[in-house]
Amino acid sequence: MGLFILISGVQLCHAQTTTSTYTKAEQDIFDLSKKKWDWMAVKNIDSLGVLFDDKSVFVHMGGSWGKAQELNVIKSGNIWYKKTSVYSVSVNFFANTAILLNDIDLVAVVGGNEVVNPFMVTEVYVKENDRWKMGSLTFSKLLRPVRTTDQIPQQK
Template identity: 45%
Template sequence: MKKLVFLLSILLISISSSFAQTAAEKELIQLSMDKWQWMSDKDVDKLDKLFDAKAKFVHMSGTWKKDEELDIIKTGRIWYKKATVKDTAMEIVGNTAIVWNRITLDAIVREQVAVTEFTVTEVYQKQGNDWKMLALTFSSVRDTHQIKH
């Protein structure tokens, strides 16, 4: 009887942690999708809350910090018109999450239309009840590139 109770306890713990991770994964994927919309809408207030104060952003033309990224979005120097997400993968390790999105980005960069295939790596950290973005890196890829799950 004690063995049965012990086994059921272990099973319950495993199931509940599995559901918790699934909930966290769903939350992060939705947050990532929301981020693309906020970037398209130039909603720097929501992005300001999402981006950690020490966040770094790596683009094809440079690397910068939070304040410059927000200014670039606000002024339209890069307008992330539409990110079509083709595939998403993620890993959660402790309070850190990495989200990979395979996207086609329609943007206006320096007044030029740009349509580019990227794998975007997003790093998040759980801070209190919120996820904060620590890093966003765009890697240019061929349109046949696939994220390995």
């Protein structure tokens, strides 16, 4: 009986978070993040170059670097952010800073090999002159299994 109540409570909490309405500021950041994933998938360097602040930092499993190297990595195809499945998103605001968390599965091509990884991605945006700029993008690998089963590369 106790387990049933616990599961029901978890389901209710999930339902409440997925049906809530967002403020305009929250929706703007969510929309900007979605555009960013789309631009990364199609290697839209021009739009990403405007979004990424000149002092921005990018943290990956294999290292960290700045704006110029991230744009070069995307342009060259060394990392192709092929498909992002976003399962949850949240944002917290601190003055002119927004910190967004995405629970995702990322299908990427890295060094010519397609891989799928579950990540919690932290995006930091700073609002200057009425425009949001990305200051940081950090990928933290999750221990949960991948959920994007239709895009998992076949094991040989």
